[in-house]
Amino acid sequence: xxxxxxxxxxxGGQGIQSAGMIIAYSAMLEGKFVSFLPSYxxxxxxxxxxxxxxxxxxxxxxxxxxxxxxxxxMNRPSLDKFESWVEPGGIILYDSSLVNRELAREDVKxxxxxxTQIASDMGNLAYANIVMLGxxxxxxxxxxxxxxxxxxxxxxxxRKHYMIPEEMKALDLGMKY
Numbered sequence: 001x002x003x004x005x006x007x008x009x010x011x012g013g014q015g016i017q018s019a020g021m022i023i024a025y026s027a028m029l030e031g032k033f034v035s036f037l038p039s040y041x042x043x044x045x046x047x048x049x050x051x052x053x054x055x056x057x058x059x060x061x062x063x064x065x066x067x068x069x070x071x072x073x074m075n076r077p078s079l080d081k082f083e084s085w086v087e088p089g090g091i092i093l094y095d096s097s098l099v100n101r102e103l104a105r106e107d108v109k110x111x112x113x114x115x116t117q118i119a120s121d122m123g124n125l126a127y128a129n130i131v132m133l134g135x136x137x138x139x140x141x142x143x144x145x146x147x148x149x150x151x152x153x154x155x156x157x158x159r160k161h162y163m164i165p166e167e168m169k170a171l172d173l174g175m176k177y
Contacts, residue, residue, distance in 0.1 A: 007072070009073050072132050073094040
């Protein structure tokens with residue numbers, strides 16, 4: 001791995017910022033250089049939300065991503081907006097439960113994961129972002145699941161630590177999908 005430039009995007013309330021923080025923190029705990037740049041609309045829940053996460057073996061010069069190596073899109077508007085940002089040969093992960101179109105590109109690796117449906121089947125829609133991160137970790141190797149769990153411990157407030165075993169199940173389901 002030299003560098004992963006990841007855009008995570010979806011509606012406010014889908015856990016996009018949390019997902020970005022978790023993966024960035026996990027990579028940092030694993031000894032990698034990271035940057036995390038959040039961006040969201042004033043509406044918050046229901047508005048647009050995205051973040052840029054860079055994970056690198058070398059110091060990160062700028063948190064701005066012009067050409068992503070990976071896009072994680074939790075809804076169709078996110079795919080519509082950022083699909084063109086992914087460099088040729090890059091990876092696009094999208095929640096096929098909420099994205100009802102084919103990709104416009106054939107020069108990327110694409111993975112449609114029904115993350116919202118998987119999370120619903122688990123009994124908690126809040127796990128959809130973790131399912132998506134599982135697939136991201138599996139196809140990129142950006143962070144190990146061991147450090148992902150450590151990242152969850154650091155990012156989630158202590159009152160939510162009881163959820164970590166289920167979050168790790170969601171991660172595993174995403175990795176295996």
